[in-house]
Amino acid sequence: MTGFDDTGFQPAECEALLRDMIRIRVLEERCAELYAASMIRGFLHLYIGEEAVATGVMSALEADDAVLATYREHGHALLKGIPAASIMAEMFGRTNGCSGGRGGSMHLFDSSTRFFGGNAIVGGHLPLAVGLGLAERTIGTDRITVCFFGEGAMAEGEFHEALNLAALWQLPVLFCCENNRYAMGTSLETSESQTDLALKAASYSIPAWSVDGMNVLDVARAARRARTMIAGGGGPVFVEFQTYRFRAHSMFDPDLYREPAEIETWKQRDPIETFADWLVDEAHASAEEVSRLWAIAREEVDDAVEAADAGALEPVESLLDHVIAPPGWSVRDEEMSR
Amino acid sequence: MTGFDDTGFQPAECEALLRDMIRIRVLEERCAELYAASMIRGFLHLYIGEEAVATGVMSALEADDAVLATYREHGHALLKGIPAASIMAEMFGRTNGCSGGRGGSMHLFDSSTRFFGGNAIVGGHLPLAVGLGLAERTIGTDRITVCFFGEGAMAEGEFHEALNLAALWQLPVLFCCENNRYAMGTSLETSESQTDLALKAASYSIPAWSVDGMNVLDVARAARRARTMIAGGGGPVFVEFQTYRFRAHSMFDPDLYREPAEIETWKQRDPIETFADWLVDEAHASAEEVSRLWAIAREEVDDAVEAADAGALEPVESLLDHVIAPPGWSVRDEEMSR
Amino acid sequence: MSVETEPVAEAVVTTTYRDAMHDAIRAALHDDDRVIVLGEDVADYGGTYAVTKGLYEEFGRDRVRNTPLSESGFVGAAIGAALGGLRPIVEIMTVNFSLLALDQIVNTAATFRHMSGGQFGVPLVVRMTTGAGRQLAAQHSHSLEGWYAHVPGLKVVAPATVHDARWMLSTALADPDPVIIFEHNALYGLQGPADPPGAPPGPVDLERAVVRRPGDDLTIVAWAGMVPKALEAADALAAAGISADLIDLRSLRPIDTGTLTASVGRTNRALVVDEGWLTVGLSAEIAALTTEHCFWSLDAPVRRLATAEVPIPYPRHLEQHAIPQVEDIVTAARRLVEDGH
Amino acid sequence: MSVETEPVAEAVVTTTYRDAMHDAIRAALHDDDRVIVLGEDVADYGGTYAVTKGLYEEFGRDRVRNTPLSESGFVGAAIGAALGGLRPIVEIMTVNFSLLALDQIVNTAATFRHMSGGQFGVPLVVRMTTGAGRQLAAQHSHSLEGWYAHVPGLKVVAPATVHDARWMLSTALADPDPVIIFEHNALYGLQGPADPPGAPPGPVDLERAVVRRPGDDLTIVAWAGMVPKALEAADALAAAGISADLIDLRSLRPIDTGTLTASVGRTNRALVVDEGWLTVGLSAEIAALTTEHCFWSLDAPVRRLATAEVPIPYPRHLEQHAIPQVEDIVTAARRLVEDGH
C-alpha cells in the first residue's frame, strides 16, 4: 500500500474503516462464544476474514440507500446502523432484537435504516433488489439498492434472471459478490464453469469488475466508483470482491473440504491486521490507537450483550402475530417508518 | 450461395434437405387447416418459416442421438422419424398418436426414436438435456443429446443453471437456440440485456456461435461441426440459429406486436423458396423435381390425415392409465424400447 | 351453458369477466401512481388472455411492463417493488408456471413480515390463470389454488362472478399483505353485471364466502370455475325437487368457516366441488373443517367431488371426464340427499 | 426422550437413522452401477446432515457428484439422467429449497409418463430434509410433504424408523416412477435396529402404513418427525389408562386407506398429528378420508393437531409452541376420548 495522498482517503476515513472492521470482528468473535454457550442457536454464519468487503462498501453508501444481504449479515447490519445490542438481542431471540426476536441470526431486519435482511434462500434476494431498484426509479429518488451475495449464488437461476432484469431496465442496483471461494463445501471451480465472475456478470451488458476484497481501501474505492456510476443513471453495476472466510461455513460445519495451508495463506492477508499494520507502519496511526479501537469495540459488544440479555422473551400468546398485518393496519403505517 | 463443390454437400443431401423442409411445411400448413376445422385443439404452435433449423440440425445427427424440443416441435418430431400419421393422430387426440393421444400438439414423444418431447414449460427441458448427457457420459456411449429452445427461454433461470452444469461437467449436449426474435409478443431487445446470444452463451466457457437459420446448408454445416466437436469429447456447444416465424405465436395469437413490413422482409428469405430457387438456378434440380417434392409431401400428409382419423378415441375407462407404471412394471420394460 | 351468477334486472349493464378484470386494473392504474403491472406479455401482446389489452398504450411501458420469461425473477422483483413503496400487480400466465416463482411467493413474500418482526409487509397482488377445459394438456391445465391456501402470510381469492372480477382487485391492492388472485380461464367469457343491483360500485370484502343460491336440502361448496357448473347443477337439482344452498367460497385463504357452518348446520349435508386433485386438496380442508364444526348435525359424511388424479390429458373427452361436470355434481348431490352418501 | 420405534431385543444391533440412510445409499451405489448421487455438498462436505459422508471417497466424484447451487437445474438433470438410464438419487438440502425445483418435479417428473402416453418413466429418487426444531427460522423449517402428496405421478414416503431409513431406499430405487423421500431432521440421531427381529434385511414396501403400537381407545395417525412424539404420547396415555392405536403413515402418497379405516373402524376415534400447517395440510386429507370411510362408526369428529399457522419463528420457546408437542398430543387424545371432541 502507499501513502494517504495516493489512496485518496483521509486519515479519519481510514480510522473509521479500521474501526468498523474491528467492530464486526469483535461482535462476531463474541457470537461464536455465545453460540458455544448456547445463548445463540440455529445456524450462525460468521463473516470473520471478510470484514473489508462490508466495511468498504457500506462506507460508500448514503444513509437511505437500501441494503440486502445474506444469512452472513451481522457485519452489514451493524454498519448499516443497527445497534449491536439489537443484533445481539435478535440472536438471543428476544423482543428487543432488531426483528423482534422472530428472525434470529439469519434474519436481521431494520426498516428505519432500510436494511432488508438477512435473507437465507441463496439467490432469493437478488430479485428483491431489482424490485427495490425499480421502485426507486419509478418513484424517482436518487437512492440506490445494494445487494450482497456469495459467489455460490451466481449459479442459481435467480442470479441470472435478476441481472438480466436489472440490466434491461437499467436500475440503480449495486450487485456485490462476496467471493470467498466456497459455497459451503463446494469450491468455485466446481460451482462455476466460468470462474472469472466479473466476466460472467459482464455478459449481461453491465459494468463489472473484480477487486481485492481483503483490502478495505480497494473495496471502498470500488464502491464509491460504482455508486457514482449508478447514481448518475448508469444502470446496475456488478463488483466481485475476492475474499475468504477464516471460519467454517456455519457452526455446524466441520470444515473438512479446505486445506489448512490454504486457510493459513489467506489468514496472512487478514484485512484488519494488514490494514492496521499499514497504518502503523506508515505512521498514520499508533499501535495504541489501534488497541484503543479494539477496546472500544469490546466495550460496545459487552454493552450489547448485557442489553440484549436484559431483553424479554416474547410471550407464547402472541405467536400468531406478524403473519399478516393486524386488522385495520394500513400500508401507510409501514411506510411511515421507511 | 455457391456451387456444390463449395458447399460441401452432395446433390442427394441437398435434395433430402429440401424434401424435409417441404415435408414440415406441408404438414404444418395442413395442421393450420385442421385447427380451423376443429380437428386439432388446444395450443398449436407452427414452425412455418423456421424449417431450415430443424432440418439442418437433424440432418447432422445419428439415429440414436436424443432430441428434446419445445411445444413448436412438429418438424423436429417428423425428422426424428416419427411418422406423420402418428404426429397427426396425436394432434387429433387418438390412441394411434405418438403419445397415445394424451399429449397433443405440444407433447409429441417417441421412445423408439429417442424423441423426448414436446416440452411446454419454457426452459424446463434444458436441465433434462443435461441429465441425458450425463447419462450418456456415465454409461459411456458416443451418443449426443440435442436440445432445441427459443431465444425467450434464455432469460429463464433454468437456461443458466443448465448451461453451467453442462459446461462444468463437459457433457455431450448440443444447445440449439432457435432465435425467431420473439417470445410470444416480447421482442429479443426487451427480453435480453445482451442480444448477442452466442456471446451470452460463451460466458459459460463453452464454444458458441451464430448461424443464419434461414439457410439450411449453413445450419447443417454448423450442426455437423458441433456434433463432431461434442462427439470428440469437447463438451457442450451452443449454436444460435437466426430465424423467424412467419405465423403468429399460436393459433390464439392475434399477432399485434410485429410490423407487417418486418414479417414481409423475412418472408423474402423463406428457407424453402430460397433454397429451391438456388438449386434450380444452379441447375442442380429442375422445377419439376421441386414440384414433385411438394406433391410427395402432400401425399404423405394426405395419408397421414387419413390414417390419423382412422384412429380410435381412448375409452374414458382408462383415464387413470399412465399416471404411474402399472403394478409389476419394471424399469426394464421401458429400457427395452430405447 | 346459461348461467347467471347474480340476479340481473332488465336495466343492469352487463360485461364480461375479462373486461371487468381489465377495468379493475385500468382503474387501479388510473387512481394510484404507485400501481404498476408487470408480467410476461402484459404489454404489446395484451396479456395471454387479453386482460391487459390497451393498458400499456394508455399508461406507458413504465407502468405496464413486459418482463422476459423469468417467473422467479419478475415475481421477486414485484415483491421488492412492493417493499420499495409501489403497489405491483404481477401476472403469471398460468398456475403451472407459478411453480417457478413459488420460492419467491412462499419463502419470501409470505415470510417477510414475520421474519422482520412486523417491520416489512409485502403489499403485492399476484394474478394468475388456473384450470382446465381448453385442451392444453399436462403442463398448462392445473388447479393448484389449494397449495396457496396452505400458506400463512398469503391471502388467496378466486373471483367467480363478474362483480368480484371487477371489485376484488381494489381490495387486494389496499391489503398490506400479498394477495393471490386466481382467475379461471373458462370464466373470462362469463357475462354478468359488474355492479349488480344492491351492490354499490366499490371494493368488496376478500374474506367472506357468499351464498349464490339459497336452499335447504344440502350445501354445495364451490369456487372459481366450478361455481357456474354448480349453479347449473343446482338448477337441475331444483327441477328434481332438491334445493341446494350454493356457497361460492370466494376467499380460499382465509376460509370463511362461519358461512360454511351456518349453511351445513342447517342443511346437514355438504358436497364440495373442487377442480383440483382430490388428495390433500382444498376439498379435503373444506370437508375436514366442516366436519369438525358440524359433526353432530351431519346426516352423511361430507362428499368431495374433485378432479381425477391424473395430469390433465389432451383429448377433450378425457379432459372433460377428468374434471367435475354438471352431471357429476347432480349425481353426487342426489346420492347424498337420497342415499346418504 | 426415550423412544423406541421398534421392539428391541437384547441381541439386536442398533444404529442411527442417519447411518441407516447412509448405509442404504452406499449399498445402492455398490449394487447398481446406474445409481448416482447428486446434490449440493453431497461430496466433500459429506451432505448437510452428513448422510453421504465418505461416499465420494469410495465411489468417486462421477457417482457422488457435487452440484452448484441450482436446485431446478440439478433436479432437472437428475430427471434427465433417469430418462437416460441412470438411477439418480438426488438430495435437496431442505424442503424449503425444493420450491426452487418444484417446476421440475411437478411439471416434468410427475407428468412425463403421462404426457408420453406411458413411454417414458422417470425412475428417480429425491431425498430431502423436512421439519422444524433446530431454530432455523422461517426459511428453513417447513413441512411441505402434504404438497407433494397432492401430486399424481409421484410417490411420497417418510421413513420414521431406523428400519425404514435403511430399507425404503432400495424399494424406491426399484420403482419405475419418481419417489420423494422426506427425512425429518430431528430423526437423524434416532437409535434403532436397521434389521429388527422378524424383519429380514431387504426392501420394505412403500405403500403400507404400519401400526407401531396397538391400542383400542383411539387411533393416532402420525408420520415423519411426529412418530416418536406420538409414541411418547401413547406411553403417557397408557399410563393414564388410554390405549392408543398408533399408525405410522410411512407412505404419504398413496395413502394406505385400509390400515387407517381398519383401525378407526375399531377405535371409533382418530387424532391426526401433523407437523405441517393445518389448513389444506395432509392432516385434512387424513381427516376427510377417514371420515368418508368411517363416518357411521365415529364417536367424535376426527381431530387434527397441526403446526400453528405461522412461518416458523426463531426463538426456541416460540418454535416449540408452534409445533405439536407430546403434551399437546396427550391433551388432544384425552379430550377426544374423555370429552368426545
Ligand SMILES: Cc1ncc(C[n+]2csc(CCOP(=O)(O)OP(=O)(O)O)c2C)c(N)n1
Ligand atoms: C436455495 C438454497 N439452497 C441451498 C441453501 C443452503 N446453503 C446455505 S448457504 C450455502 C452456500 C452459499 O454459498 P455462497 O453463496 O458462496 O455464500 P457464502 O456462504 O460463501 O457467503 C448453501 C448451499 C440455501 N440456503 N438456499
Ligand SMILES: Cc1ncc(C[n+]2csc(CCOP(=O)(O)OP(=O)(O)O)c2C)c(N)n1
Ligand atoms: C415457464 C413458462 N412461462 C411462460 C410460458 C408461456 N409461453 C409459451 S411459449 C412462450 C414464448 C417462448 O418464446 P421462445 O422461447 O422464444 O420460443 P418461440 O415460441 O419463439 O419458439 C411463452 C411465454 C410457458 N409455456 N412456460
Ligand SMILES: [Mg+2]
Ligand atoms: Mg461463498
Ligand SMILES: [Mg+2]
Ligand atoms: Mg422466440
